[in-house]
Amino acid sequence: MGTIRQKLLPVLTILAIIVALWYVFTIIMNAPFQRDQDKRVGVTSTTMELIAKTMWQPKPLLPAPHQVAINVYENTVKRSVTSKRSLVYHGWVTLSSTLSGFAMGTLLGIVIAVGIVHVKSLERSLMPWIIASQTVPILAIAPMVIVVLGAVNITGLIPKALISTYLSFFPVTVGMVKGLRSPDGMHLDLMRTYNASLGQTFWKLRVPASIPYLFTSMKVAVAASLVGAIVAELPTGAVAGIGSKLLAGSYYSETIDIWAALVAGSVLAALLVTLVDVAARITTRAMGGRPA
Structure with a gap:
């Protein structure tokens, strides 16, 4: 206690x-x-x-905090989750894009990190472009992605998920590169002494050492993925999702609705980060480590 x-x-x-x-x-x-x-x-x-x-x-x-709290209460507890005015409904729409983008971003980040660690030329050629990609504002990229994919009849979840992927892969890449390179030189020398193969060194030394870095970067990535999903809903004129609530509130000057949507997004981000943290603790305990 x-x-x-x-x-x-x-x-x-x-x-x-x-x-x-x-x-x-x-x-x-x-x-x-x-x-x-x-x-x-x-x-x-x-x-x-x-x-x-x-x-x-x-x-x-x-709006005052109590006005926002009342609005959130009325649009969550007092409304059916299938109602188009329910924040739960809109949150679920945004969450589906967030999780899809987060999953793809995490996978992409891990694959790129593994390549960078094992292929020196990739670090020199690819890493600068990865860093440069994050300097372009997402508000500039999102409309282009939506328009290009819409031209080939790809709409709905996929464009929003790709924008979430764009924001979420970078922290995972950086974190995993750091994690995969975290084993001491003495430990790497010991693996060579045991005549361990590249694969054995990777799975038995580098991967376990990278797990704390992976989950730390995933906490950042899942929050970034949510931001990407919300931003992706803005240029599409979406009729569902937290981004659509922000748009509707802006159109009709409903500032209380805008702030309620922001609070809903913040709560959703906190829940996602908490879930990643719980997964990290479970994984650490399963690997025999002592959670922080």
């Missing part, structure tokens, strides 16, 4: 500070509009009345 309390207390403290600052900025940013509204209808509000009104505007510049 003491360990759990020590872990939760800092997180809850930071959360409380963020919420407090959020309320402060809600009042500051919404107050000018509210004063203008009061002036138009000839109403004079006290300071407390003005503060209360800034927190319950139907289309605020910055």
Whole structure:
């Protein structure tokens, strides 16, 4: 219990500070509009009345935390998961693209890392291009991918998954290269002393040593994959997914819906990272290691 309390207390403290600052900025940013509204209808509000009104505007510049929480509650608990207004429904659409892209990105990253570690020319020729690829903004790439694939009648899940793959393969590649090269030179020399083949050295030494690096990079990759899936929904004018909720909220100035969608995306990212962390702990324990 003491360990759990020590872990939760800092997180809850930071959360409380963020919420407090959020309320402060809600009042500051919404107050000018509210004063203008009061002036138009000839109403004079006290300071407390003005503060209360800034927190319950139907289309605020910055919605208050309780407005976002109510919206999330109404669009998750109070709606059927098959409803087009349910955040669970939209989250599932985005999640399917995220997981597909994450799986492909992880596989691609591992394959590239293995090639770089074992073929020196690949490191010199391929690695600079891999790094350069991440300097191109995803917002510039996503529309091009959607348009090109749409021209050959490839639509739906695949374009979004490919954009997620683009963002998720890089951290896995870098992490796995680091992990596969992490064994000490003494251990590699010992394998040569035992006359171990390249494959035996790879599976019995390099792969076990790379597992912690792999799962660490996968935590970054799964979050990046979710971002890719959401961004991929924006240029398509998607009718489902967290990206579509952001678009709809932007079109109709429904700022509360926008923030609710952002919260849903954040919760989804936290759950995905947690699942990867649990998988890492299970794998580490199965390999006889001691989880951190």
